Amino acid sequence: MIQALGLTSNSRKDLPPAVDDVSFDARAGHLTALLGAPGSGRTTVLRLMLELQQGRGITYFRGRPLHRIAHPSREVGVLLGDVPGHPARSVRGHLRMLCAAAGVPVRRADEVLEVVGLVSLRDERLGTLSRAMDRRLGLGCALLSDPHTLVLDDPADGLSSRENRWLYGVLRAHATQGGTVLFTVGDPKEAARTADRIVTLEKGRVVADQDAEDFARTRLRPRVAVRTPHAARLATLLAKEARTKRRSVEVVREDGNRLYVYGSTCADIGETAFRHGVLVHQLADETGDMGASAAQRFVDAESAAATGPLGAPSPIGSHASGTTPAAEPTTGAPANQPTDTAAPDAQETAATPELSAPARAESPPGHYTPSVTQNSPTTPTSEDTPVASAARATSPTPGSGTEDARSLPEAAKRTPNALPSLPPPISVRSAPSPLRPLRYEVRRAAGIGTGFLTGAAVLVVSALTAVVLARIGHTPQARLLAAWPRELPLPPAALGAGLLGALAFGDEFRHPALAADRGTVPRRLGLLVAKLLVAAATALALAVLTVGCDAEVLYLVYGRELSRVPADSLSLGASWIGLVVGCAWAGVLAAGTFRSTTAGLAAVVAVPVVVVPLVQKAWEGPSVRNAAGFPMRLREVLLSQWPFGGERYLTGAVRVLAQPVGGALALSLSALFCAYLLTALRGRVR
Template sequence: MLRVIQAFGLTSAPRKDLPPAVEDVSFEARAGHVTALLGAPGAGKTTVLRLMLELQEGRGITCFKGRPLHRIPHPSHEVGVLLGDVPGHPARTVRGHLRMLCAAAGAPARRADEVLEAVGLVSLRDERLGTLSRSMDRRLGLACALLPDPHTLVLDEPAEGLSLREGRWLHGMLRAHAARGGTVLFTTADAKEAARTADRVVTLDGGRLVADQEAADFARTRLRPRVVVRSPHAARLAAVLAREARTAHRSVEVVSEEGNRLSVYGSTCADIGETAFRHGILVHQLADETGDMGPKAATTPLGGPVAADAPPAPGTAPAADQARQSHPGARPTAGSPPAQDAPPRAPAKAAEAARAPGAPEPPATPSSGTSSGTSSPLPPPICVRPAPSPLRPLRYELRRVAGIGTGFLTGAVVLVTSVLTAVLAARIGHTPQARLLAAWPRQLPLPPAALGAGLLGALAFGDEFRHPALAADRGTVPRRLGLLTAKLAVAGAIALALAFLTVGCDAEVLYVMYGREVAQVPADWLALGAGWVGLVTGCAWAGVLAAGVFRSTTAGLAAVLAVPVVVVPLVQKALEGPAVRTAAGFQVRMREVFLLQWPFGGDRYLVAAARVIAQPVGGALTLSLSALLCAYLLTTLRSRAR
């Protein structure tokens, strides 16, 4: 049978003087099986998954079908991931959220409707993410993981917070995926859930692997049937039960717990009830139960002081766990059950194969490890690599922008503010005609349209790309030229529409309020229009680039405001002072040079562009865009080099 997931020597990076959260964890999950990673809260289950997905630095190797994740061309098509809650804008609809992820993962848009039907969310496809309940959120998380139709599912606490009925439905979905030949690995803190739903159970405790068993062996050695007894005379009843067991030579184990409660292994309700009746001991509760022995099973003598989660009697299978926990580096004895043995560590050849970029794939079956007396080499380091671009960046960006009402609300606020500013400036007077149509009084550093375009540009690099479904693709905003080009194109189109709508609305309102004279179009409208479009588009691009460089919307908006407040005074100060030469006659010489090449008067556009750049704001904006673009490219090259 093909072993799909192989994890060797997973070890997290230690923090300061603290030991690593996960140390030397090795296991495997096979195709067509459901594997449960079991452990109490804080045992290291989520850290193991993050190391496997190369989302956290450390050491070790994890092979999916014989290849590390970073050597798979499109990891999200191979591994579907659910880590934590489902993030997303609370105003985005369920269907819109999935369609946006379809564009990022390269899946067709109809796939969103297919997974909605599979997880039972068709009736809620138009609901907002902020209104979903906990159970619906987990269904949506599973839908995101199934979106690229992956072969392997890696889920962190998928049934957390679900009711019993919803949990059965979820595990039925996982079982169906495994029945189709897929691989399922999920974490849980409930031993009964692991035994009931998984084919194999891998147990962690304190960041170490303590057991790797088939589900039947796990249930037999850890989930033992017991009788729960509550009595105000629990100590006396425990002593009586222990004495009668020794007299009858029966294997009965009595465990004292809190609240006058006893757990009796190896007996029945009828025997315990008869014993309590014969000795006149009052019993408040007597019921059969399946007990969780816990990963750290420690045996105690019969009738002696016992712990709350005692193990089987000496000589039974869990004694191997006790020996292994006392001596983590020791080999299991010949008498220990094979289901308790953890998988061996990765051989040095497999480690070198995974480390070298062009090396052959590691073997499907791990070897038996190094011989005693020889130190095994350290596993290769796990590096957090940058994310690839969305497979369809332009489609992703369009759905990201149009999926929520932030852009439309910002545009409406900009238009209203611009109209009010233009009307107020016309009433006060002393504002040139061109600035009046743009609603840009001299007292304002930037017009409302430029500020709105910069804000929308800064919002382009938010947290919209951080989704658990794309965790296999590193799940964060990538610095890639494809995504940057898409964001610049969409931001530029929005800024262009905002610029034209602002001037149109201002002119119409001014005409209604004050007549044709105030709303008259200036004679040099071509150069002024080019400058206006360049200003608004440049502010939008400055917001995109600054937010992409600093990974912050606030930094993007601050970069837009810094152009008129900081950069323009610096440019004006640099241009002050005596000039040796001037650019007099520039327009005439441009016409002479480009007259033959531009027979249709194209030199006018070049002259208009030159005049825009020659303006203080235009020059400062050009310098800012150039600096931000260089910084973005530098960070991109550095991330690729790393």
């Protein structure tokens, strides 16, 4: 069950909030539709419920707010817009990657493919899917963790009638199994046809909260659409005959030559037009939309009829007012037809007193008691009277947003009509980290061909560069095997590893499948460690393959002389691997910090271009001492012998760091890691 209490968005530039004090319930086992025209605030309501937008209010999912749920994806399945996955990723690969993020078995991806009917398209790329198939995949992503609650924003947008029937059939099956389904819709007829309960929004406020039967009875009425060049004359004739025959007929004149007639039939209207010689171009039966205010008028009238002027029950048929809207010419309206007595804004103002600035300032923060107002009316029953509703709103209920009466100030206890406190603020929180980060990162990196194409391009460019350098001559053997000319800041293998590292975070921000509803990637230490491990393994493989391919190509072209292994291969190999892995890590950290692939690759190139000259100047300064004999002095300090010749490895590491590129790379990695931690901590504090 979903309980939304006092959802209010923050206003901007002295404009009224897009959503103002929206409260409603979505019951388990039912389909609840959030109905509203474009601009009514229905999407904003969902974003406030899911804590994606700042505002005020609170939403409980089975008694707990979203930020108190350990694994939100297992409780709430969300579909907001299109599937934001990488267009080159396959349907099955995308779901398998999300399985690792949600911590569910990988076989769940195949089960969901069968549920949404995408088994035959499991190898298709996301970029080639049609609109209908994309909505199916989005629903599959929402169902992946088998959540209890589904929150969908206009899931049938752009779908055919056949696809609509399939979609709502799946949602109905989920509700039948005890789940809660909340979706937004803009068509009143579709809402009445598919939902069990309909919450109507107008200008950011709840104007009606009804069952489907009441909604169809009050807002959707059968009517006859008439198009004639003599609309005014025909309307007068129909009104005259209705008065003569004492029939309840309502005629609504639209702009131009169109009429809508309620309470009559095509045959009666056609006979009237024929008798008086009125030309008719169109005559058709329709189901008319009376507008959101019609449902509001009906609920207000039902509430007034059920309680009476002084709270006593009164017959349902007797309403307090019988005036008709001035904007709609009405003839012979029935006595029990709900009509408007005042403007909706005036009704809400009279029903709900506004909090003044001093009263809001004196309200205790963190306490919110929802009040029963006519912003979200419901049809009263024997157990849902205003007194009972007010008692439930002020009494402590487990799992609800109400506070204990003891937490209210003394003045509120003594005053029966005390104003409620402001609802609690909504803070936008970052998405949780994937539950299986290493498995997620491996599937993310291997799910698209970018890494494989980049590696192949690096091997080809490196081999050609080595052949050209050998042809020119004057290149040391170590640089020849690495295909690293002196004119370039970095070899092709290092640049390729840096690009792959930058893509590890860059693709996350371009196609945020991990946090699709938030549009960003959580900066978590577990995710960073997984990306660093995968980037290091990829860079290591690229470094070994590059040297092996270069040596093989040199042997085939020039013979064994240019493909021999250098004498100090151990230290050179350590330096080479450290360079390639360091460039990959620099790309990962920079892209994760600055949220851009370009920034990650720029940080890799900046190491030899900018940082190396600075490090060289620092090493050449008079204050820097020589580090020779460091292993011997370290052995004397520890008073022990290094086993297995460990001083050689320590000496090699010191030599790597003593090189300009090695020292600059170590310095850059340290600075980028600190910047990443600072941005992650700043995001958690907010």
